[in-house]
Amino acid sequence: MPAPAIHIGPEPLAHLVEAVEDGGGRVVALAEAEAIVWAGSEADFPDELPERVRWVQLQSAGIEPWVERIRATPDGVQFTSAVGAYATQVAEHALALLLAGVRGIAGYARAKTWDRHDDPVLDGSTVAIVGAGGIGRELIRLLEPHDVKVLAVTRSGRDGTIPVDRLDEVWEAADHFVIAAPATDGTRHLVGADALARMKPHTWIVNIARGSLIDPDALVEALRAERIGGAALDVTEPEPLPDDHPLWDEPRALITPHVANPQATMDRDLAKRVRENVRRFAAGNALLAPVSRESGY
Amino acid sequence: MPAPAIHIGPEPLAHLVEAVEDGGGRVVALAEAEAIVWAGSEADFPDELPERVRWVQLQSAGIEPWVERIRATPDGVQFTSAVGAYATQVAEHALALLLAGVRGIAGYARAKTWDRHDDPVLDGSTVAIVGAGGIGRELIRLLEPHDVKVLAVTRSGRDGTIPVDRLDEVWEAADHFVIAAPATDGTRHLVGADALARMKPHTWIVNIARGSLIDPDALVEALRAERIGGAALDVTEPEPLPDDHPLWDEPRALITPHVANPQATMDRDLAKRVRENVRRFAAGNALLAPVSRESGY
Structure with missing residues (x-):
């Protein structure tokens, strides 16, 4: 089983690179990607996805700004949120x-x-x-x-x-x-x-x-x-x-000013989720927290 | 086994009367008491205890104001605090x-x-x-x-x-x-x-x-x-x-102004402790939270 080719955007943050590799993936440029780990906002997300992309991992549990985009993306691309990670x-x-x-x-x-x-x-x-x-x-x-x-x-x-x-x-x-x-x-x-x-x-x-x-x-x-x-x-x-x-x-x-999920533990917990989902993606297993196009979460 | 004679002071509060009776005791005047349930301050406690008194139940878990008096009371009288009740x-x-x-x-x-x-x-x-x-x-x-x-x-x-x-x-x-x-x-x-x-x-x-x-x-x-x-x-x-x-x-x-043990639950929890200790006293069993004269708690 070849290591899945995964792009990390918008920046290849070190803790996410480590998580992708720990999960059995390899970090690649967007053009070569089968999957994307996106630790940025919806506005910065690439408008056109390379054809091989089948999975996009988002960094937050609530994904309201993404719902329209997800519905407009071809069915073959599965989005996953970070529901449960935090x-x-x-x-x-x-x-x-x-x-x-x-x-x-x-x-x-x-x-x-x-x-x-x-x-x-x-x-x-x-x-x-x-x-x-x-x-x-x-x-x-x-x-x-x-x-x-x-x-x-x-x-x-x-x-x-x-x-x-x-x-x-x-x-x-x-x-x-x-x-x-x-x-x-x-x-x-x-x-x-x-x-x-x-x-x-x-x-x-x-x-x-x-x-x-x-x-x-x-x-x-x-x-x-x-x-x-x-x-x-x-x-x-x-x-x-x-x-x-x-x-x-x-x-x-x-x-309290939206601090239930503090930055320090968020990085750690997102890395853990990415590692697990890359492992599942590599093995062809069901991913954690798949987003339903219908319900929008 | 006769119901033990228990005095409730300084006032015969209804929830404590009920607890004493539920525990198998009967509520009596001080002069007839074998035991005392004292839901008041140390300053108001009777200076002379009737000779038959063998047990005094106090209402608080911390009993610093009582230590001297307890040490001065004859050995035959066992004091119990409310340690653990709250x-x-x-x-x-x-x-x-x-x-x-x-x-x-x-x-x-x-x-x-x-x-x-x-x-x-x-x-x-x-x-x-x-x-x-x-x-x-x-x-x-x-x-x-x-x-x-x-x-x-x-x-x-x-x-x-x-x-x-x-x-x-x-x-x-x-x-x-x-x-x-x-x-x-x-x-x-x-x-x-x-x-x-x-x-x-x-x-x-x-x-x-x-x-x-x-x-x-x-x-x-x-x-x-x-x-x-x-x-x-x-x-x-x-x-x-x-x-x-x-x-x-x-x-x-x-x-917070000493509110860890609020009044409403305190009455309920003290009543529960009194009921249990009266039951134990009636049966001649070891009482909960006996005060040690040596350690002072």
């Missing part, structure tokens, strides 16, 4: 935000005086994970030693999960929510005024997916009216969140 | 503080603009738990699904733990520290200038034990000099922390 770090950040919210740490971090509140605990609560893909599954694993009932919501409702068309029940049943679903036309403003109205007064919403999944105006209104416990957001709409946005001054909001 | 809630708060510190959430909570840092992750790090009693063991359980190496430090060094006399190695070996040891003369300012000087620049220290375990002046100096990542403290010296204390304005400090 799941451990992102799930860790989701747990950090959930605990910080529920235990009142966001508020205490801003305090300048010793002022106790009787905050709730996570122990004994019900947490709904909306979108139980790689990150959701990883978060379920991290929650295992906690006495927490998990409600996993997926599009299909397979494998003991709750189908997305029963979300209305979930908004009422859970104490807290972690949004981990892909950003699609179908999930835009999934958390809107109606969902927020069904939640409990102590509920915290964590978003580590994409800002578009939450209606920001409805959220600000619910927080101002103290209708829910709070929102801990690593992603926002718009993003970056402008300085004059009301969420910066909202006591029940906690914003 | 371990789940306290360990949950310790994990919340550890994650909030390491992932930069304390700083982001105070930000008013979208400003990304490259924060570390907990995944892959080494966490030393100093004092692996009930809370420490519970934290180890919560950390199990994380890819974290735990160094457990105890006085004895038994059961695969590291003895306290090898702490100097531990200060250098671990990435992060959770202080969970009892407050005694021997543990006062256990974390001092010398320990802080051995730590790594990204190290976070979490204290959910007692403020006295950390030398506050040495800590403030280390934080100001940016020699460690930060300190997340649920307990302080002095406590409450006065409004003019430098830790309130220190960017690397996160203070």
